[in-house]
Amino acid sequence: MERREAIRQTVQQKFGFVPQLFEELLRTNPAVAEAYLQAGAALQRGVLSPLEQQIVQLTVAAWNACHYCTAAHGTAALGMGLAPEAVDAILEGRLPEDERLALLVETTRTVLERRGWLSEDALQELEARGLDRAALYEIIALIGVKTITNYINHLAHTPVDEVFRPVTERTAYRRLVESTTV
Numbered sequence: 001m002e003r004r005e006a007i008r009q010t011v012q013q014k015f016g017f018v019p020q021l022f023e024e025l026l027r028t029n030p031a032v033a034e035a036y037l038q039a040g041a042a043l044q045r046g047v048l049s050p051l052e053q054q055i056v057q058l059t060v061a062a063w064n065a066c067h068y069c070t071a072a073h074g075t076a077a078l079g080m081g082l083a084p085e086a087v088d089a090i091l092e093g094r095l096p097e098d099e100r101l102a103l104l105v106e107t108t109r110t111v112l113e114r115r116g117w118l119s120e121d122a123l124q125e126l127e128a129r130g131l132d133r134a135a136l137y138e139i140i141a142l143i144g145v146k147t148i149t150n151y152i153n154h155l156a157h158t159p160v161d162e163v164f165r166p167v168t169e170r171t172a173y174r175r176l177v178e179s180t181t182v
Helices: 003-013 020-028 028-042 050-063 069-081 084-091 099-114 118-128 134-154 163-166 169-177
Strands: none
Touching: 003 020, 003 028, 020 028, 020 069, 020 134, 028 134, 050 069, 050 084, 050 099, 050 134, 069 084, 069 134, 069 163, 069 169, 084 169, 099 134, 118 134, 134 163, 163 169
């Protein structure tokens, strides 16, 4: 079986459809699609819950103002029970009300802002707040993986799939995307 078709089938099985992002990757460079899938599969066995992983990825996508990934991860998080107000908070640069999710958002933004340079005091503070190195390393891995697709979507202007459209209708999403259009 051709490599592209094998990856397409994997994506179809995983998501129930082939998202436009993967159409772009399969058309242009299947190795990137494969790397993204493999990294995602490995991280599913990490220490963060699926919702926590979505929160981190949504935070990265918002930080990078990715029109596609904010819609995709916002939709996924809503599907996992996250309140729409929490999605809006993340997209607007605020923190969700839930203490654990706020810690994840704040930590993700700090790692992005400081490019991973956290002092020993900052690391100890995170541990005291309940975020150990295993979770921190997973956040860093998610930042790396998500940055790949964020930047590709910036270059490709990937159309947002219909399934992700409810998030694109939110005011917070529109403000984020409109503020960064080049």
